[in-house]
Amino acid sequence: MMEHQPPTGQPDCDVVVVGSGFAGIYALWQARQRGLSVRGFERGSDVGGTWYWNAYPGARCDVESYNYAYFFSDDIVRDWNWSDACAGQAEIQRYLRFVAERCEVVKDIAFNTQVLSARFEEDTGLWSIRTSTGETVRCRYAVLAIGALSDPKAPDIPGVADFAGEAYFTSSWPKHGTVDLHGKRVGVIGTGSSGVQVVPEIAKVAAEVYVFQRTANYVTPTRAGPMDPKLVAALREDPQAVRRAFRETYGGHVPQGMGDERFLELDAAGRERALQEAWDGNYIGLAFRDAYLPEANAAISDFIRGQMQAQVTDPWTAEHLVPWDHPYGGKRPCQSDVYLQTFNQPHVRLIALPETPIEQIVPEGIRTTAETIPLDVIVYATGFDAISGPVFAIDIAGIGGCSMKDAWADGPANYLGTMVHGFPNLFLPSSAMSPSVLSNMATLAEQQVDFIFDTVGWLDAHGRPRLQPSPASQEHWREETLRFAQRRPGALTTKSWYSGANIPGKARVFMVYCGGFKRYHETCYRELENGFPGYELMASPQPGRGIQAHGG
Ligand code: N01
Helix, strand or coil: CCCCCCCCCCCCEEEEEECCCHHHHHHHHHHHHCCCCEEEECCCCCCCCHHHHCCCCCCECCCCCCCCCCCCCHHHHHHCCCCCCCCEHHHHHHHHHHHHHHCCCHHHEECCCCEEEEEEECCCCEEEEEECCCCEEEEEEEEECCCCCCCECCCCCCCHHHCCCEEEEHHHCCCCCCCCCCCCEEEEECCCHHHHHHHHHHHHHCCEEEEEECCCCCEECCCCCCCCHHHHHHHHHCHHHHHHHHCCCCCCCCCCCCCCECHHHCCHHHHHHHHHHHHHCCCHHHCECCCCCHHHHHHHHHHHHHHHHHCCCCHHHHHHHCCCCCCCCCCCCEECCCHHHHCCCCCEEEEECCCCCEEEEECCEEEECCCEEECCEEEECCCECCCHHHHHCCEEECHHHCEHHHHCCCCCCCECCCECCCCCCEECCCCCCECHHHCCHHHHHHHHHHHHHHHHHHHHHCCCCEEEECHHHHHHHHHHHHHHHHCCCCCCCCCCHHHCCCCCCCCCCCCECCCCHHHHHHHHHHHHHCCCCCEEEECCCCCCCCCCCECC
């Protein structure tokens, strides 16, 4: 495609939105609603983002469909029927396609198009976005709705390229049933949420399954099952009330089944009863209001370990499938009703890597310190370079040509999880230091996109100045993020992707704001209502449209 060069100072469009997952689709719609011209870019061939790429067998959401959905449109809430209380990947992707079509934003998206770079032009105040198809688009506002878990972690294992069989990543699973594992010997590396979901599905068809586990995870029952028609009717009655209610919660949702007792106020018999009720009711993670306190957390962790062990018949396997090294919640817990029992089948075997580490992947399979396991297929469920990985995958340069990689060399820094000092009018929904993966990502996508476009509306009404957070605000937000992380059991002591510990050499910073959705939402809108005191406003370069600049 020919490179298009508009006259200096003139944008091609008001807004560029990168990505078409939950946040991207809604951002495109919001832009249109506000009369802004917008272009969207998506590296996949369809909408869906994370739910487009992670099409592995067994992929489903563990936040209930009642909650994990858009609520901005009453019609969408009323016209979409979920088939399951915790929807699977294909259904969620269909839903996102339905919303994108209903909102008429599909036409705005260039698919199969990766954004390679985003550069801030200081003389014009525009962002210049360059794509893999050779196009350059200049815009006033850039919204990088690129997701938190969209940059797969490269397998850091010697010999990956030498394997003679088939290899797949859960994070980019081939579509349309093209993978056939019937009768094959399959090795799965990784036992996070993706590994826990894919292993039982593979075990249904494969001849032999070897699960290479470095760290065991907590696995609790799912909340999947039929939708409750009464609940659906209630949601449809007043979707906007539901939307408002979500924003008043800690996690951005109102899960079905939630304990309202405080663990430390119960006697021994009461604790045992409440733990068992929560396990049987599939809400063990939400059993107690004081579950974050160390004593309560330790008891919940022990209880889950016991329940997990009871599901596995072989004592060695049971012992090794249980996480002894971190408290419940230190890593992202997994949910499955079938994962642990899968190891009771004779053709499924656990390989405990702390005892027999992988030495190398060889042409015929995987060699550990104990043996070489012959394989036809290796499935990598090895996770993501989370949160900052997708940002670094784009070459972003802000004021003075400063790159985002340099700005974030010591870990992500931003204010309110959306804007970075030195990168004016660039917005990063679903990114670092937002409630992100510890909240309902669908609610977060709507909240952040609302905040971003309310901010854009404010800027347009004030002569389109450049807006960036002040360094002091970023420092304050870093301290706030750390302060709340310190209250979360295991957050700062467990090696997890929350803090970048899964990527060798990555800066260790806890990247999720744990202050709760309500507090986050209120803090964002306090800034807007008070004219952005935590930000710096730089006057617009357009003659006659400037405003008085002020520091934050
Ligand atoms: O990735 P992960 P994921 N050798 O990073 C192991 C969301 N999600 O794709 O823990 C051997 O959690 C690694 O071992 P260790 C959810 O937020 C949600 O499973 O680093 N093993 C770990 O076991 C989730 O948290 C849903 O010691 C290696 C695994 O690979 C996030 O996505 C479903 C290794 C990676 O686990 C990511 O989940 C799926 C190596 N060299 C995903 N490198 C639901 O809603 C890595 N590992 C249900």
